Amino acid sequence: MPLTTEILPLRCGTIRAPANALEVDAPGEVVLPVYAFLITHPSRRSVVFDAGLARTDHGRIVGKTFHNDLPQGHDVAARLTAAGVDPAQVEGIVLSHSHYDHMGGAALIPNARIFIHRQEELRTLDAGHDLIRTEDSHDLFGDRSVEVFATPGHTCGHQSLRVRREGGADVLAGDACYYCHSLDRDDADQPYAFDKDQYLATKRRLVAMRAAGDFIIPGHDESFLDRIPKGSAVRASGLSRL
Ligand SMILES: [Zn+2]
Secondary structure (H helix, E strand, C coil), rough: CCCCEEEEEEEEEEEEEEEHCCCCCCCCCCEEEEEEEECCCCCCCCEEEEEEECCCCCCCCCCCCCCEECCCCCHHHHHHHCCCCCCHHHEEEEEECCCHHHHHHHHHCCCCEEEEECCCCCCCCCCCCEEEEEEEEEECCCCCCCCEEEECCHHHCCCEEEEEECCEEEECCCCCCCCCCHHHHCCCCCCCCCCHHHHHHHHHHHHHHHCCCCCCCECCCCHHCCCCCCCCEEEECCHHHC
């Protein structure tokens, strides 16, 4: 049983896409990791942040945009089981937003309540979960250790999650920040943000959080695994990689 909240990144598939779909004018193709993150509170309660790619009952990967790959045993339920966690015991799914690569696996976590921002468009979410529509800040465990907070721009109701720890926090940014370098460059912004001004305001906020000591974990860049700072709540394992 952990003494502090822990974050286990779970690699749940891969997307191959034109690079300029994610970054203005970027050449060629990119291969993007897709993640769910298991958050385990010291009380043993657990939630996931995003749910990764998944297959339908007919074996097709959910989502038709781009080329998606989900190896056998890599969906969120299989990854949780491999981590020693029964998917049926996970009590919550915090969705950064309602794109298929973030909510696909939600149906595989049957007893969880879904936390989605009140302004986020509701796409197909028909697996019978209870929905909690979050405000701009939501205290997930009631002890201020884990905050879900609004990071609009990529979509109108995009949200991120902040796990407090000594010396700062770990921030699961979702698609408010695609890559590790996204906060450093002005020429690497998203071409298709729902609201460009909000996207840039959110980016400035994440830059300020990083300057204050937070570790910002991007939505689609595995190189964060090589940059985990001392004291971080992130516990990477073989399940964090392909
Ligand atoms: Zn995404």
